[in-house]
Amino acid sequence: MNILLPQPVEVQAVQRLEEAGHRVVTAPDPSPEKVLPLMKDAQAVILRTGITMTREIIAAADDLMVISRTGGGFDNVDLEAASDNEVIVTSNLGVNSISVCEHVLAMMLSLAKQLPRLDHAVRNDNYSIRYQNLSRDLNGKTMGLLGFGRIGFEVATACKTVFKMTVLACDPYLPDEVKADYAKLVTFVDKERLCRDSDVISVHVPLTEQTHHALSTAEFEQMKSEVIVINTSRGPVIDEEALVYALQHKIIGGAGLDVQTREPPESESLLLKLDNVLLTPHSAALTNECVIRMATDAADRTIEVLSGKKPLNVANPEVLAGSRWQHLV
Numbered sequence: 001m002n003i004l005l006p007q008p009v010e011v012q013a014v015q016r017l018e019e020a021g022h023r024v025v026t027a028p029d030p031s032p033e034k035v036l037p038l039m040k041d042a043q044a045v046i047l048r049t050g051i052t053m054t055r056e057i058i059a060a061a062d063d064l065m066v067i068s069r070t071g072g073g074f075d076n077v078d079l080e081a082a083s084d085n086e087v088i089v090t091s092n093l094g095v096n097s098i099s100v101c102e103h104v105l106a107m108m109l110s111l112a113k114q115l116p117r118l119d120h121a122v123r124n125d126n127y128s129i130r131y132q133n134l135s136r137d138l139n140g141k142t143m144g145l146l147g148f149g150r151i152g153f154e155v156a157t158a159c160k161t162v163f164k165m166t167v168l169a170c171d172p173y174l175p176d177e178v179k180a181d182y183a184k185l186v187t188f189v190d191k192e193r194l195c196r197d198s199d200v201i202s203v204h205v206p207l208t209e210q211t212h213h214a215l216s217t218a219e220f221e222q223m224k225s226e227v228i229v230i231n232t233s234r235g236p237v238i239d240e241e242a243l244v245y246a247l248q249h250k251i252i253g254g255a256g257l258d259v260q261t262r263e264p265p266e267s268e269s270l271l272l273k274l275d276n277v278l279l280t281p282h283s284a285a286l287t288n289e290c291v292i293r294m295a296t297d298a299a300d301r302t303i304e305v306l307s308g309k310k311p312l313n314v315a316n317p318e319v320l321a322g323s324r325w326q327h328l329v
Ligand code: NAD
Pocket: 071, 072, 073, 094, 096, 097, 100, 146, 147, 148, 149, 150, 151, 152, 170, 171, 172, 173, 174, 204, 205, 206, 207, 210, 211, 232, 233, 234, 258, 259, 282, 283, 284, 285, 286
């Protein structure tokens, strides 16, 4: 069968697909113009984040069976269109949680300890900056998690055990019995208390209509003036204009953003001009080890479907009820 890669994936995953007898086709680049014509003959797509599988792109395939995401989110797939075309969408839940968690900790430490600023000072003959006591300790402070899923859990565990932080979490969708299981690790609160009482806020929700601009002017105004806000989820979960205003006017202390509203940010973006912001290029999960895990797991999900097995982590499970998939075991 033909497996289409809109963007290249790690060689270990390609080998796995070829050893299973499939033909791998890589698009020259992930633009819709280049990917759409290649869809016609594809039975499977292994999808990173560089392109959105729109209804038009999905409908261009004659016999598409599966879209397998390398990451956990599937907001770059039109799920309804996939289901209408009886295409299974799978994603790799949890495979990158620990890598994203480490990125959050790195951003939190870097901002609390003011590493970019101190590094810059040492290189520019300003060694006496050490007497300004710019760094802050995290020990005993409060981490607030917006979203307590797989990544939120890892961050909570690290913050509690390593830094002895108090951990608050806001996640209205978690059932009470699940919340009770984590009662020793986190205190569940509403968003207002999370904003008011946290010294660091880290965002771990999917991008949905409800989470779009979940942190905006009203929320920033509730926060402590020294709070560090970290976003490794999706850019539009934070209202970037309101964030820039809050940072410029010292309403909040700093921000660590692995994701931005526009990726890459425009060259005139005000975010690029602020020194209390740490920016990374949507790379939290792109560690050497994690990209191999993500690509090989996505290849495994694909091979499962193409060989008649029900894959793990189906994002549109209703599709499995249709006649096309009754043979899956
Ligand atoms: P997850 O599905 O395990 O957890 C998400 C949690 O958010 C769930 O517990 C859910 O109940 C909660 N939630 C949903 N809507 C909410 C709301 N309005 N308010 C509060 N909580 C809400 O997901 P995860 O694996 O922890 O990942 C979180 C997000 O991180 C993903 O959706 C993805 O967009 C992003 N992500 C980014 C990278 C990266 O490279 N930067 C990598 C992996 C994941």
